[in-house]
Amino acid sequence: MYCEGMDSTAKRSPGRPRSTMSHQAILAAAEELLVEHGFSNVTIDGIAARAGVGKQTIYRWWPTKADVILEVTAGKAEFAVPAEDRGGYAEDLRAFLSTAFTLSGDTHTADLLRGLMVESQRRADFGDRFRTTFLEPRRHAFAAITRRAAARGDLPPGPSPDTAADIVFGTLWYRLLTARPGFNEQLVEDLVRALT
Numbered sequence: 001m002y003c004e005g006m007d008s009t010a011k012r013s014p015g016r017p018r019s020t021m022s023h024q025a026i027l028a029a030a031e032e033l034l035v036e037h038g039f040s041n042v043t044i045d046g047i048a049a050r051a052g053v054g055k056q057t058i059y060r061w062w063p064t065k066a067d068v069i070l071e072v073t074a075g076k077a078e079f080a081v082p083a084e085d086r087g088g089y090a091e092d093l094r095a096f097l098s099t100a101f102t103l104s105g106d107t108h109t110a111d112l113l114r115g116l117m118v119e120s121q122r123r124a125d126f127g128d129r130f131r132t133t134f135l136e137p138r139r140h141a142f143a144a145i146t147r148r149a150a151a152r153g154d155l156p157p158g159p160s161p162d163t164a165a166d167i168v169f170g171t172l173w174y175r176l177l178t179a180r181p182g183f184n185e186q187l188v189e190d191l192v193r194a195l196t
Contacts, residue, residue: 025051098188
């Protein structure tokens with residue numbers, strides 16, 4: 001299969017498959033354009049031009065611009081938010097909140113998260129993919145913290161783990177979508193006190 005931007009010599013070159021190279025180039029281009037122009041100003045045309053591929057190559061893997069950006073975002077957030085054991089529920093919770101809020105408080109990250117949430121409300125099919133690919137894994141990471149605390153015996157009697165997750169992610173998305181008053185260490189400590 002021939003990929004735009006590659007000649008017949010490149011077709012015969014050893015190394016990674018062209019499809020993998022194109023896939024990575026598209027994700028890298030989308031990430032660069034997000035930083036440069038913000039979610040609403042990124043287009044499939046722009047991603048294709050930056051990646052050196054045709055639009056049809058992008059549509060082979062992703063149905064919309066938002067799906068390309070979702071893949072970029074899901075990978076970054078999954079790497080950045082910790083759920084490791086720090087010895088106690090309060091410590092685990094504090095680390096999770098601090099990292100999640102720091103990441104979400106970054107101007108570029110906040111812009112793309114808002115864009116993805118708006119798109120998830122506009123299009124039900126994308127909303128399903130957003131929940132499965134991004135929201136549910138974050139919730140599962142938080143659930144690992146509450147399960148570990150229950151096994152250690154330091155999970156407080158209330159609120160329930162599901163309600164605690166609603167409080168954490170509800171606070172995060174409320175502040176992201178209203179853009180006020182933002183994220184800080186005081187918010188982390190307030191939530192730690194409320195949930196422990």
